[in-house]
Every structure is written in structure tokens, then in C-alpha cells.
Amino acid sequence: MTDTGRQAVAVGVLVSGNGTNLQSIIDRIESGELLARVACVISNKADAFALERARRHSIPAIHLDHRQHQNREAYDAALVDALKSHGVELVVLAGFMRILTPVIIDAFPNRIMNIHPALLPAFPGLHAQQQALDYGVKVSGCTVHFVDAGCDTGPIIIQAVVPVVEGDTEDSLSRRIHKEEHRIYPEAIQLYAKRRLTIEGRCVRIAPAD
Amino acid sequence: MTDTGRQAVAVGVLVSGNGTNLQSIIDRIESGELLARVACVISNKADAFALERARRHSIPAIHLDHRQHQNREAYDAALVDALKSHGVELVVLAGFMRILTPVIIDAFPNRIMNIHPALLPAFPGLHAQQQALDYGVKVSGCTVHFVDAGCDTGPIIIQAVVPVVEGDTEDSLSRRIHKEEHRIYPEAIQLYAKRRLTIEGRCVRIAPAD
Numbered sequence: 001m002t003d004t005g006r007q008a009v010a011v012g013v014l015v016s017g018n019g020t021n022l023q024s025i026i027d028r029i030e031s032g033e034l035l036a037r038v039a040c041v042i043s044n045k046a047d048a049f050a051l052e053r054a055r056r057h058s059i060p061a062i063h064l065d066h067r068q069h070q071n072r073e074a075y076d077a078a079l080v081d082a083l084k085s086h087g088v089e090l091v092v093l094a095g096f097m098r099i100l101t102p103v104i105i106d107a108f109p110n111r112i113m114n115i116h117p118a119l120l121p122a123f124p125g126l127h128a129q130q131q132a133l134d135y136g137v138k139v140s141g142c143t144v145h146f147v148d149a150g151c152d153t154g155p156i157i158i159q160a161v162v163p164v165v166e167g168d169t170e171d172s173l174s175r176r177i178h179k180e181e182h183r184i185y186p187e188a189i190q191l192y193a194k195r196r197l198t199i200e201g202r203c204v205r206i207a208p209a210d
Numbered sequence: 211m212t213d214t215g216r217q218a219v220a221v222g223v224l225v226s227g228n229g230t231n232l233q234s235i236i237d238r239i240e241s242g243e244l245l246a247r248v249a250c251v252i253s254n255k256a257d258a259f260a261l262e263r264a265r266r267h268s269i270p271a272i273h274l275d276h277r278q279h280q281n282r283e284a285y286d287a288a289l290v291d292a293l294k295s296h297g298v299e300l301v302v303l304a305g306f307m308r309i310l311t312p313v314i315i316d317a318f319p320n321r322i323m324n325i326h327p328a329l330l331p332a333f334p335g336l337h338a339q340q341q342a343l344d345y346g347v348k349v350s351g352c353t354v355h356f357v358d359a360g361c362d363t364g365p366i367i368i369q370a371v372v373p374v375v376e377g378d379t380e381d382s383l384s385r386r387i388h389k390e391e392h393r394i395y396p397e398a399i400q401l402y403a404k405r406r407l408t409i410e411g412r413c414v415r416i417a418p419a420d
Contacts, residue, residue, distance in 0.1 A: 119349065121345060122329065122332045135412065136411075137369065138368055202344075
């Protein structure tokens, strides 16, 4: 581990699927653009390809099966244990298809980030890209935000804009949004790592770079 | 009147105040960028500076006092009469601080446009810029849409994005959004004039340019 590595923010990434956002984070760390280290990757699904991505980069890859816990709170308590035992400071949700309870939200106050494929507060919840197409907006995008107790309601860190073009499908729009996700999620984590983020009310203030 | 003038779409502009969006439309017409003519400007306020702008460009400037009508429907019927008597095809709301009833909406089906200072469906209604600041979004903008019976819910024609920056106030954000309003409102009218807009469901399709 390099000297930078020792100072880097320990990130725990929660996943359920492919893990392309996880990959973009790993890539930015390895290129030196992001001052963080992935301390562990945890999936509620055993076959999530994100776990394989973690193993390929020698990152602890943990399967925590939600079906083996009595309720959401018990599962989240297990998540907290796993995250803390790996020294995680910042929790990053990267396609984690579970609703979080206060058990984990309170254990990491303003230290859980999520990315959502729309310009919140527009189109929260599932199928945001299809919601945007159905509404007929001409621009959409993605939002990195801190997680609070609501559904996609927490303080916004970065938003990126993506045009909706004639003939777009959920798939084509999602791909265009994904590209921006892979850019802004590492940026948001870097802002956190550089201690540039503060929360006032429900607004995230970004301090100037040194 | 030029030959172009005779073919141009007759626009009726409804205003209540300063009329900067009206001015941007007049300017684009006079520069030849917008194939339309302003057939009349109607204000519910006698002292709206927008009326003076109209007079300066020899455009019929009409004060229709809402207080002299028994109810919203009666007022809107008077509006429809005035618009039709001036041969208006497309109604353009430019800071018109009145809620429209079905009397006028049904008289100009999909032929009333409005501009809203946010990226709808986010922040409909009054004080959209302050709503955006209070929510803590990192991007906002403006939306030109056809008017339906809801509040800022109609089919979207064009949206323009404006960043929200550190230290923004309602005033500074409004000014940045206004610049984009003055650009996209004439563009939306030009798309209409060129017969490039069709509505499918609640989505506006834009045909390619010739």
C-alpha cells in the first residue's frame, strides 16, 4: 500500500448486480484520480458480477444473504457489522437493490452515498429512465446524493445532465446516463475524500479546491 | 408587411409585467430568426411595461382588466375574443400571472405555450428558483411547454439547463435562467412555426429540420 493509500478514505461498496459504478470507482483509484480505497464490496446476491470484479482487484468480496435474516433491521445490522469490521468510513451504494433502514443510516450519518439515474427531485424510485421518457422531458441525467430516510430525497452532491433525444428507448437513455454516472460518482467520493463537503439544512456546500 | 410576414404564424402574447420574454421574441422576429409576427399583446395590468414594449414596435397593445369580469371564465372568454379578433393562431404566455380556465385552453388546443423557470416536472408553481435553491439541486433551468389543464404539467417542447453555483440567491439564479429563457422561447415558437412539433400522448416529437 502506498502512502496515499494509507491516508485514503475507506469506502464500502454495496451492490446487487453488475457493478459498473464499482468498476469506475476502482479504475479511478488505480489511476490515482480518486484518493480512496475500497475496503470491501458487499452484495445481497451471491451471483452479483460486482463480487467477481472485487475479487479481480483483491478487494474483500462478501455475500450477505438478506434471506438469512429475520427482517430488514437484522440484515442492516449485519451490514453495519461487516462494514465496520472492514474499517469503512464512507458507504457507497452502487446498484444495491435494498431499502435501507435507520439501523444503517444512523450508523453512518451523512456517510452513505447513492446515485440515481435522474435529475432528482424528478423521477425518484424505480425505472427512473422510463419515467422520464413517459413524462416527455427533454433533459434527464443522474444525481449523487447522501442517503436519508426518504426514497431518493437526501442532500444532493453532484448532478450531471444528459439530453433525451428523439427515438430514445429506456435502454439508449440508460446507457447515456450510465456514462455520466461513471464520471460523477468518483468525483463525489473525491470531494468527500478531500473534506470539501458540508451539509447545511438539506443543501450540500462544496468548498473550493485548495 | 413582407412576404414572409404574411406567411408567419400570428402569435398573441399574454403578459402581466416587464415582458423581457416578449422582447426576446420581438427581437428574433425583427432579426429574421423567427418566422412569426406578434398579432397582439394583452395584459391584465394596465401598467405592465410589456404593453409599452408592444407600442414601441407598433404592435396592438391591449389592456384587459380581470377585475371588470365576473369570474375567470368570463375573463378568459374576453381573452379568446380579443385573440381571435386579431387572428391569433398561437398563444404565448410571457409572465402572465393568471391561471387559465378550460374556456381558453379548449379554444386553443395545443396552441398555448408557457415558459417555466425550472426543469419540470421539478419545482412547478410559483417561486421555482427559490424552490430549487431550498431543495439544494445542483442544476436547474427552464422549460417551454404546451399548456394543459394542470399547473405546469403540459407536454414539454424544449428545456435548457442552468447550473446552480455556490452562493446563488434567488436573484442570481433567476438572472442566469432568464438568459436561457430568452433563447429557448423563440426557438420553441420557431419549431411551431416550421410545423415541426407533434404531440403523442404527453410527449412532444420534434421533426428533423428540412
